Amino acid sequence: MKVFKQNKKLRKFISCQKKDLKIGLVATMGALHEGHISLIKSSKKKCDITICSIFVNPTQFNDEQDFKNYPKKIEEDLKILEIAKCDIVYNPNYNDIYLPKEKQKKFDHCGLDKILEGKYRPGHFDGVATIVEKLLEIIMPDFAFFGYKDLQQLMVVKMLVKNKNIRTKIVGCETIREKNGLAMSSRNQLLSKKDFKKSSKIYQQLKFCKENFTENTLQKMKKIVLNNLNKSNIKVEYFEFIDLNNFSILQKKADGIKYAACIAVVISGVRLIDNIIL
Secondary structure: OEEEOOHHHHHHHHHOOOOOOOEEEEEEOOOOOHHHHHHHHHHHHHOOEEEEEEOOOHHHOOOHHHHHHOOOOHHHHHHHHHHOOOOEEEOOOHHHHOOOOOOOOOOOOOOHHHOOHHHHOOOHHHHHHHHHHHHHHHHOOOEEEEEHHHHHHHHHHHHHHHHOOOOOEEEEEOOOEOOOOOEOOHHHHHOOHHHHHHOHHHHHHHHHHHHOOOOOOHHHHHHHHHHHHHHOOOEEEEEEEEEOOOOOEEOOOOOOOOEEEEEEEEEOOEEEEEEEEO
């Protein structure tokens, strides 16, 4: 496994490889877990060379304290990637990615930045699109792999690639979960044992929606979910049903729609998101 800190050296190495080799990218902010490794595995199945980037991107944090608290475990991450047989790691410093005083770019997200994650994290998706565009320009992968856990982010990245006419194909991958059902996330490490146990309620409510989707209206299911989570002292930022075709929020059922339920909660200051396809 080769580790690069500078994009010029990484690009030079990539340019020396055979032109017909397929390159896969897994973009991460480190503190790796099985969810990340599943993306590495997906890339290795589809590509000849798998590159994992590790960079805690400051421009996608709208909360400075959240940025400071984000877990950073580079030595552990490198060991995990070595075991996973990742081919290349790109772990740049800030100055290798951004110019001095450079800010996030502004993008047209077609309204995605106004709802759900966009509403509660202003500027977040501009930061995501900024770093993803930079990574795709540096590495020029054939495929880039993102988890369905961050469903709205996946939509933003797909829109970015389409609007910018970038040749990379974006591949969505299954959400990997803890034994209690909690979607795997680097932020899970910030939960106490008590709060981790409590977090199982999130996926329980999503499963309730999937199992009872045909028998209930959207508003009835929403009321039940919010009530159950409130009883567990879990603060809900949002819980909405969305149309997977355009990511619009739905208030009632209609024909020809592919549904998903999306949720964001805060447990003892730790923000967690999840979703389920219905």
